[in-house]
Amino acid sequence: MAVYCGIDWSERHHDIALVDEHGRLVAKGRIGDDVDGFTTLVEMLAAAGDSAEEPIPVAIETPRGLLVAALRVSGRRVYSINPMAVARYRERHSVSRKKSDHADAVVLANILRTDAHAHRPLPHDSELVQAVAVLARAHQDATWRRTRASNELRSLLREYFPTFLAAFNGRKGNLTSADARAVLAAASTPAAAAKLSTTRIAAALRRGGRRRGVEDLAAELQQALRRPQLRQPDVVEEAMGIQALALLATLNVECASVDSLAEAASEAFRQHPDHAIVTSFPGLADVTGARVLAEIGDDRARFADARALKAYAGAAPVTRASGRSISITHRKVKNDRLAAAGYLWAFVAATHAEPAKQHYQRRRDHGDRHPAALRHLFNRLLGCLHHCLATGQLYHPGKAFPTIGMPAPAAAQ
Numbered sequence: 001m002a003v004y005c006g007i008d009w010s011e012r013h014h015d016i017a018l019v020d021e022h023g024r025l026v027a028k029g030r031i032g033d034d035v036d037g038f039t040t041l042v043e044m045l046a047a048a049g050d051s052a053e054e055p056i057p058v059a060i061e062t063p064r065g066l067l068v069a070a071l072r073v074s075g076r077r078v079y080s081i082n083p084m085a086v087a088r089y090r091e092r093h094s095v096s097r098k099k100s101d102h103a104d105a106v107v108l109a110n111i112l113r114t115d116a117h118a119h120r121p122l123p124h125d126s127e128l129v130q131a132v133a134v135l136a137r138a139h140q141d142a143t144w145r146r147t148r149a150s151n152e153l154r155s156l157l158r159e160y161f162p163t164f165l166a167a168f169n170g171r172k173g174n175l176t177s178a179d180a181r182a183v184l185a186a187a188s189t190p191a192a193a194a195k196l197s198t199t200r201i202a203a204a205l206r207r208g209g210r211r212r213g214v215e216d217l218a219a220e221l222q223q224a225l226r227r228p229q230l231r232q233p234d235v236v237e238e239a240m241g242i243q244a245l246a247l248l249a250t251l252n253v254e255c256a257s258v259d260s261l262a263e264a265a266s267e268a269f270r271q272h273p274d275h276a277i278v279t280s281f282p283g284l285a286d287v288t289g290a291r292v293l294a295e296i297g298d299d300r301a302r303f304a305d306a307r308a309l310k311a312y313a314g315a316a317p318v319t320r321a322s323g324r325s326i327s328i329t330h331r332k333v334k335n336d337r338l339a340a341a342g343y344l345w346a347f348v349a350a351t352h353a354e355p356a357k358q359h360y361q362r363r364r365d366h367g368d369r370h371p372a373a374l375r376h377l378f379n380r381l382l383g384c385l386h387h388c389l390a391t392g393q394l395y396h397p398g399k400a401f402p403t404i405g406m407p408a409p410a411a412a413q
Contacts, residue, residue: 006108017105059108123299133294135265146254167224182208189241282353295338315379355401
């Protein structure tokens, strides 16, 4: 008799429901989020017929957490069901909108009973790639937080210190650069900046880590910071300077986090056997390559073919056909982290690799806008990566872009 398990999880406890192949409730319970709770769950599964040869599949609404990690280590198939999908399944059995934790656990179990073939179990990734995923995602989050902190500081500086923004405009890193942060810490207001000597600016630049061209840059910055500008009242300007220093402290923390996490993610990624294949592609170095591998994983059975991977990444278009109406649009439901990494991957490849650049230009000449052309390039590169990982080959531009120089295709994606 086939048995299916559904777990409605929460921060404090988890509700368990086991149903058989006919939808009858076999067992139910509530466990804590601890070792004793997991032991109770294992005992419930064993009593329902769980074995090493035929483990009972489990459905839960999250792909992470200690409970999920323990279930995956035990060798069971764990299905992470989207909460929105669970809500739609719940409506099949109730129109009154009633809801309870136990009922949700039953719904999750019944999802596996009726539609397990339509859902994908969590992949059997190696522990190393799981570690890479933790670090790569943390680095991506830190990068987004750094951008948010930088934008917040820039917005404030526009209100009272535009000459500072102009002084570092166009320089590498802009406000996130060590030079800009060090100078702003030394003079957070136009009044303080006007009093800075080249010696103090040079000292601030050295504290920020600059070793070359310090004196020339200090003289250039002194002249830029002393340019006339509109001013806030003195008391208001001083208050804004204090606020800027507070925002600068946040930005400093995020910049340090980005640097340390980038090094940790790169170090873990370099230990993975797929490192050589991934980094052989143009546009994929250690950091971006780690992000891509983190989302793809190293379970070769995870994606049935390249088309499945492209759909997962949002690179493949969506076709909507009804009668005589046909529309082809970009995919909105996707892995946002992989899509963000893919955008950077395609942008760098189109900038520095000639075959990729020609492919991008063909798409632009065919009528694609910049995002669509990059997405098409990402689609091509991702398919090549899937093939290379499956066969153990390194990237070869002639095989990836065999039609370069030929006319553009008739159908746009």
